[in-house]
Amino acid sequence: MLLDDYKAAALFDELVDEKGKVRPYYQSVADRLAGLSQEELAQKIRSLELLFLKQGITFTVYGDDRGTERVFPFDPFPRVVPAHEWEHIEAGLIQRITALNLFLYDVYHEQRIIKDGIIPTEVIHGAAHYRPEFVGVSVPKDAYIHVCGTDLIRDHDGRYLVLEDNGRCPSGVSYVLENRTAMKRVFPHLFGGGVRPVDTYPSDLLATLRHVAPHENPNPNVVLLTPGVHNSAYFEHSFLARQMSIEIVEGRDLIALDGFVYMRTTRGLRQVDVIYRRIDDDFLDPQVFRKDSALGVPGLVDAVRRGNVALANAIGTGVADDKVTYAYVPEMIRYYLCQEPILDQVPTYLAWRPDDMKYILANLPNLVVKAANESGGYGMLIGPMATKEQIEEFRSKVIAHPRNYIAQPVVNFSQHPTLVDGHLEGRHVDLRPFVLWGDSVKVLPGGLTRVALKKGSIVVNSSQGGGSKDTWVLAH
Amino acid sequence: MKLRILHRTEYRYALPVRNNNNELRVTPLDNARQRTILHLVRVLPAVKMRRYQDLYRNTVSFFEIDEAHKSLVIDVSSVVETSATPFEALPQDALLSDLAKPEVTESFQPYLQSDGPVQITPQIWRTAIDVKADRKEIVAVVKGLMDFVHETCRYVPGVTSVSTTTEEFFAKPQGVCQDFAHLLLALCRALGIPARYICGYVYDPKRGEVLGSHASHAWCEVWIPGYGWVGLDPTNRRPINEAYVASAIGRDYRDATPIRGSYWGTGDREMRVTVHVEAK
Amino acid sequence: MEGTMMLSRVADHLYWMSRQMERAENLARLVRVSEEMLLDDETLGRGSAQEYWTPVLTATAMEASFRTLYPHPVQGAAARYLTLDQRNPDSIVSCICQARENARSVRDKISDEMWSELNALYMLVTSAEGTDLLARSPQTFYDKVITSSMLFDGITEATLTRDEGWNFLQLGRLLERADMTSRFLDIRSQAMAENDAAVEPLQWGAILRACSAHACYRRQFGGEITIERVVDLLLFSNEFPRSVRHCLRRADEILHDISGTPTGRYSNACEKITGALLARLSFAGPPEVMARGLHAYIDDLQKQLNTAGQTIFETYVLLPGEVSRHFPRGSRADSFSDWQREQQQQQQQQ
Structure with missing residues (x-):
């Protein structure tokens, strides 16, 4: 049976609890999946791949001349988010995008948060995507980030943490919709009702x-x-x-x-x-x-x-999803909304703060170091997995451009059973929900669950060997 | 029931104003009847927001804008899960005489007074006794008083103001939910029933059936020994159900005003308020 | 009015998508029939087999590039160059790739079924499976390309809304078909000019077969095949759907449909050109062609067809005043489009 030999790792597993028991909200989908024979499963996976290829649901890998088109690898075991967890995520995301939009309004108008000493001027001015020429320019409905894709991960206690906000041109929502369509077509019997629609x-x-x-x-x-x-x-x-x-x-x-x-x-x-x-x-x-x-x-x-x-999104929103600014989002929530953040985030060391710099340099092999203005998993050092040379390379980069680097402790992403050669293995996953800021704020009940297909890897970006899963938010 | 409330207040000032201080009582109460899932107050221009709890345990958000500005937008959005106790489930046998005890009159003193807009005139007192007739049970009496208010008064917006007293309203019973609530408070208090003013929101699934749903709403709560506070909406003649979300409590309107502010400036001010309550 | 408005670039992509699909199909028809003939003639030696392809390469304007890439061609080189060689911007595979690129740019304007068909063909011809198939059974390969193109045409007919996009798509197909039919004739005309009996490439019968015109010819003229009758059918027939005149008449109607001008009058340069060309074909016949010389006549015709295509581009895609500005499109990637591609890829991935 598919589930029998599945082993949960020491970290948080989405499917089973610490005693190895399937979590109640996964029970129905796990049972249904386990009811499939190996051949049925293999056959269904083939038809999934064919479906994606035929529809041209591909992304392009750069590097060679023409750009190779590839099908974004898809894993059929859906990720399930129970209603009460989603309620928490949704509230947290709405709070966050509200604070970010207020922050952007403020940064491009009175800059009260700087004058009140909450965020240092250098942080704003040092952000590569800050557009000083837009200070004083109003945008319709004072909306800056209309579409936000926020990356969430879960630590070993299963706590959702914000890893980063993507407030410029977040992508991936089409996979959310297409994954669902494909799942409904190829695995209709897995849906037991109660999965919130994304269409x-x-x-x-x-x-x-x-x-x-x-x-x-x-x-x-x-x-x-x-x-x-x-x-x-x-x-x-x-x-x-x-x-x-x-x-x-x-x-x-x-x-x-x-x-x-x-x-x-x-x-x-x-x-x-x-x-x-x-x-x-x-x-x-x-x-x-x-x-x-x-x-x-x-x-x-x-x-x-x-x-x-x-x-x-409006011009200049990049100042809000800068990785240094990220460290200040909890302060923004406290400042503009007078609330505590609903969603926690990963502790962040800022290389330009002397104390943090000392800590970073002393602990490079245990930290994740990120370039402040890069995205897509580029410009990143994962200390525990890096070679000595890579660590030294980043050491000199951090010293040369302190404003450009931040460091975070390695957070063990949660893992989720994923089909590997016909059996299930735990692979690291993250979750990118999408938030729309319009007349009202809407969070798409679902999101892109990205899977690091390489064993042990925590890089889930499609450009670097990641795949995706359908994400089921339960209605009850 | 999960309700989403959007309460937006927009001010446009013809000439720039400054030192704009505002106090908001718009945060849904957290109690056995309602649970807040999300609550955000967003103010533009962006400001530093502060909060405290007032005497009635209402959450008060306040902020000030010192620099000159020509517009102010206050956007409140809340998601609240509500439940309700049906009227029949209330202790029908609690008696008016149970209230005539010093521990009751002392601890609920603010909610028994004739003060501000809630004036217990001899006429109102007389009416309360007439409506009560020979009933002795609190639940039956307050239901009778609510029915009386609903039958006697007409819902007519624009006739009364925030400072209209029960005396004025009773003389010419045309007004809005706030006047209805004040009158029911006066009638209850006249009989020694602790009664308090509630400001909040009500959901109108069929749009146009529930009075007061297009703006902030007001109703009353009375205290029943052995049970607690029970909500009554005299404007719509019904007990509070899961369509109601309370955001502030007080003796009367003055304690529970949703938005109150002051600023320096001359020139015209234009205000637009929109309230949407929808089921999620 | 609103519903019929269409981005100029979209019109351009649709036009080129169908045009390149049609070109791939016609090339497949040409190579298929040539290979057939080659098989029939067992007396041909290795050297003459190369010579045999020369008129085909010349008529499709690929001879020079072929000679550069293959200074010493081996057997099968020409067919390969025409079919699978991606260095040849006009090979069957290149045409299909470009048709797909164009389709990808207007993915939201064509039906899912059209996309699936075109994408499936693309996947076949660019895969190892496609290469194998070509080696094992060239006829099956070319049949697949031809059938797929015709299927694409049929799916388009059955699934696409009859709006401006449809019109531009038809224009591309018709102009390309007219152009290719004339090129088929030109192959024979060159052989005639060389007058070399030893190298006898495509027979008139084979040309008729390449154009799927055999049945039509027999019905109209009976068994005997003469040059005048073939010219009559392929250039001047009003009924045969691949004839130059038929294609032009349809193209002219479509242009009038786009502009809303009644046929017989013209409101812009492209209608004027197709109108004039059509009039010429209506008032001429095989005797005029033979008097002028087949090759010269076709050469002239192709020039005017080119002008028609260019004028459509200038009228509907470029804005007035921008005629001189060069827009990269289709096969001939220049440095500007490379640059653009690089920037398209440079966008930060979030």
């Missing part, structure tokens, strides 16, 4: 985008701005545009004239009101940011400043 996301996202339309336009033209087909998340861009029935545009499809943005159609120009952009700030407008951008729209930023077009 309202596109309409919720559209409502979120329409909410920020300039000049209260009741019928705004909303578009999705993609870098193009060669971007690794292009599938997602196209998927979302299609689900929302909006145009997917590239920079060359847009033109800014006299402070307004238009798209080029076969019948001439048509005004654009809201842009769900999936390209970085740096590439948005060659007149303002990178001069060599081949993806942007000259004059776009001017139109944004004049309030004639809204960007989601």
Whole structure:
């Protein structure tokens, strides 16, 4: 039987408790899965893979010339989140995005949190994605992060911890929706009812985008701005545009004239009101940011400043998901909301603080060191797994650029049974729920559970050998 | 029942104002009847928020904006899980005479007074005794008083103000939930029943059936020996059920005002309040 | 009005998607029939087998690049170059890759079924399985490409909304079909010019077969195959769906559908060009072609077809005043599109 020889490790296991007993909310799915024969299971996995490949649900791995397309590996054993845990996660995420949006408003207006001495000026000014030129510029509905993907992990007690906030262009939600579709098609019998649906996301996202339309336009033209087909998340861009029935545009499809943005159609120009952009700030407008951008729209930023077009997410949100700023999010929650954080986060040492620096340098082999402004698992040192040379390389990097590095103790991600060669083995997982900040705040009841497919690895990024699972949030 | 409440207050000032101090009593109470899952007060411009508990154990959020500004938005969002005790389950045999004890009159003194907007005039006192007739059970009496208020008064917005007293309202019984609540308080207190003012929200599933659901709502609670506080909504003539979320308690409106503030400035002020209560 | 509005770039992608699919299909038809002929003729030696491919390469404008990449071609090199060689931007595989890239860019504008078909074909021809199949049974391979393209056409017909996107998609297919049919004729015309009986590449009958025109020919003209009749059918027939005239007439109707102008009049440059071309084909016939010389006539025709394609691009894709600006598209990756690709990949992954 599939579950019989499954062994939980010393750390937190999603499926079984410390006594090796299947957790009650997993019982039904575990029983149903165990009812499948090896052949049935293998056959179903083949049809899953075929389904993904046929639909072109792929991501691109960089490095070679053309960019190889790969199917994002998918594990059919769903991750189950019981209702009471989700209630906690949801409340915590809403609290967090509220604080982050207030912080962004504050940073780009009065900067009270700096004046009150809660966050040092250097932290803000040292953030690579801080845009001082946007201080004093108002954005529609004072919304900065409209879409947030927050990465959560669980420590050995099963406590959910925020690992990072992705408040620029978080991706992965299309896998959440496609994983569910595929699971329903190939494993319909696993669903015993009570799994909360995720398919309202596109309409919720559209409502979120329409909410920020300039000049209260009741019928705004909303578009999705993609870098193009060669971007690794292009599938997602196209998927979302299609689900929302909006145009997917590239920079060359847009033109800014006299402070307004238009798209080029076969019948001439048509005004654009809201842009769900999936390209970085740096590439948005060659007149303002990178001069060599081949993806942007000259004059776009001017139109944004004049309030004639809204960007989601707004420009400059990167100052909030900077890894140094991250250390201050609990303080933001206390400051703006006068509350204690509902979700804990990983203790963080900031290399620019002399005491922290000392600690970091003394404990490099036991710490995870991250570059403050990188994402996707790049620019990272995992002390216990690193070679001597790698540790020394990071030591000199940290000393040279203290503002650019933070360090955290190694948190043992929880593990989840995952199919490896026809049997179950524990693999590390994280969870990325998606939060929409519109007229009301909505948390998609589900999320992307990423799995580190390599044994023992805690790197779950798709670009570095991660896979994904369907995430079931239970209604009761 | 899980209810989500969105309570938004927007101020626009024609000319910049400063030293804007505000006190909010908008945090759902945590008690046996309701459990707060989420509660956030978001103020724009972004401010440092502070909190304390007042005499009635209400959570008071307060903040000040010293610099000049032309708009203020206060967004309150809460998710609360509620339950309710049906009227029939209440101790029907608790008697009015049980209340005439010094330990009751002393500990509930603030909720028995004639004060501020709750004026127990001779006329109101007379009416309370008439409505009571020869009933002796508290539950039956307060139900009778609630029915009386609901039958006598008409729900007409815009006639009364926040400072209207029960005397004025009783003379011309047209007003809103706050006036209904004040009058029921006066009637109960006239008979020695401890009664307090509750400010909160009510969910209207069919939209348009429940009075007071489009803004913050007000109702009363009376104290029943051997049981505790019991909620009654005279505006809608029904006991409090799981559609109600209480956010502040007090003797009367003055203690439980949801948002109260002051600022320096001249010029016009425009205020817009929206309240949405929805089942989750 | 709102419903019919379409991004210019999307129109361009749809046009090229179907155009490249059609090109892949026609190349497959051409190579399939050539290989068949080659098998039939056992007397051909190794050297002459190479010569045999020359007119095919010339007619498809691939000869020069072939000679550069294969200065000393071995047996099968030409067929391989036309079919699987990704260094050849116009090989069957390259066309399919480009068609898919275009489809990927407008994934939200085409049906799932269209995507599945095209993606499945892409996966076949780029896989080891595809290479094996080509080695084992070239006929099966080419049949697969042809059937898949026709299936794609049929799926499009059955699943795609008849809006502007559909029109641009049809335009691409029709213009490419007209172009390729004329190239098929050109292969024979070159052989005629060389007048070398030893190297007798595609017979007229084979050309008819490559165009799926055999049955139609027999029905119209009976058994005997003559050059004038083949020219009549492939260039001037109003009924045969792969004839140049038929394709142009349909293209002209579609252009008028896009602009809303009644047929017979024109409101822009592309309608003017197709209209003029159509008029020429309507008032001419095989005698004029033979008098002018087949190759010269076809050469001229192809130039005008090119102009028609370019004018569509300038009218609907570029904005006035931007005609001189170069937009990277299709196969010929230039440095700008490489640069762009690099930046597309540089976006921070969150």
